[in-house]
Amino acid sequence: MTYSRNRAVVLAIVNSGMSVKDAATHFGISTRWAKTLLQRFRTGGLEALQPRSTRPLTNPNKTPEHIRETIVELRHQLLRDGLDAGAESIYDRLPENTRPSTSTIWRILKTSNEITPQPQKRPRSSWHRFQAPAPNSLWQSDFTHWPLADSTDTEIISWLDDHSRYLTHISAHPRITGHIVVDTFLEATDQHGLPAATLTDNGLVYTTRLAGGRTNNQQPNPFEQLLADLNIEQKNGHPGKPTTQGKIERLHSTLKKWLQAQPPALTIEDLQQQLHDFRTIYNTKRKHRAINRQTPHQTYTATPKDQPTMHLHNAHWRVRFDRVDSYGKITLRYAGKLKHLGIGRAHNRQRIILLVNGPNAIAINKTTGEIIAEYTIDPTKNYQPKTRTPHKKRGTMTR
Structure with a gap:
């Protein structure tokens, strides 16, 4: 419609002898715009009357070409390496002082035909993600x-x-x-x-x-x-x-x-x-x-780890699975320091279950289910000898 009107204005002036002012009044445009159309016609003919883009010739906010090329190169390199090659992965690998936003990176990839549309994918807003509350919870x-x-x-x-x-x-x-x-x-x-x-x-x-x-x-x-x-x-x-x-x-x-x-x-x-x-x-x-x-x-490593617990003697005990070393000892971190618990050379290299509740610890033979050692940890000593060595089956425990 705009091209037809521009053409009618020029033809009225050139072929019909209408003045520029009269043509502007007749077609409801400014005299200045009528003169501009006439000048375009004399320079480029009727084709020059086509509407022109109002987009500025330059964009000071446009991502520099070398960064655009780097983004595409990173995309290709990540794909060759078999790694994620999305906008966020590329963002992580760009220098901090030059990298654009992830949305800009995505637009650059799209305009470079590096992204295949996947309309069949569900939107992320529809996802219902479950995540365990702490490390080692699940x-x-x-x-x-x-x-x-x-x-x-x-x-x-x-x-x-x-x-x-x-x-x-x-x-x-x-x-x-x-x-x-x-x-x-x-x-x-x-x-x-x-x-x-x-x-x-x-x-x-x-x-x-x-x-x-x-x-x-x-x-x-x-x-x-x-x-x-x-x-x-x-x-x-x-x-x-x-x-x-x-x-x-x-x-x-x-x-x-x-x-x-x-x-x-x-x-x-x-x-x-x-x-x-x-x-x-x-x-x-x-x-x-x-x-x-x-x-x-x-x-x-950001937060404390979860762990299994066991109910014994009307208290909850933390559960550890350990192996006795060749000297008949195991290590336990207590009050921020490693303590060495003596199990006995007769049990070296055997796997045990260790129950811990505050300063109290119980070592259980994994194979037989027998309690092979009990401890009350002395925080002032590095080596912790057995308090006593009862032989009880785990049938006394309730879970």
Whole structure:
């Protein structure tokens, strides 16, 4: 419509002999605008009468071209490395004094055709995220498949802290068995302490409780028995609903994306080294949106850890799972200092359950269930001898 009017104004002046002032009055425009249209016509013909953009020729707030190029290059590099390549990941890697906002980075990626629209995705506002209240309140576990260079299948098991997304353990095996579940869990607890609860699917390596219904004569598997011994709550997702274990599923998706960008592993040992590298990147370098753009390590170490408890002698006792060293001792942090508790050389290298309530501690043989030592900790001494050595079955405990 604007072009038609501009054309009519000019033609009225040029072909009909109408004065500029009369044409302006007739078409309801200013005399100055009529003169401008006439000048454009004489310079560029009728095409010059097309409406022009009011956009300024320069934009002082526009992101400099070299930063735009850096953003696109970072996007390509992150994709090649198998890492997250979204706006927030790019933002974290730009120099602080030059980086634009994440929304600006996203617009730059979009205008550069670096982002594929995904309208099928649910909006983030519709998500209902659960997060455990503290580190070690809940550990998730699952395993996934990954091929070696010769297509030999392997299985990778992971243990993930629900609160912080901290990867407490990841390892590759020819096949995941019930004993591997127990061994990897104990390896993780040796380094990071016991969780108060676990969350897994209903696979037989994790539970027989929900596999076809347990009969009165059916015994718990080794992992279930271990959790019962340590008073750790066992949680299992609903069959057919993998979103219950969404964090561990997302972890494995991130892992596979990263592994695809690495040279194919020739052996399980090579794959294990790759998993070690991935764990370092995931825990200490990769910031996570769900935990306020912190790394899992930062979140895991920011607050005190949760732990299982046991009710004994009308009191709640903290539960630890430990191994006696070759000298017959274990260590316990009390009042901010490490104390050495004497168990006895007869128990060296054995795994024990240690119950702690204030200055009182009880050591229990994991295999037999016998109380092998009791302590009242003296804060002025480094070495803590046994107060007494009773032999009681854990049947006296209530959970």
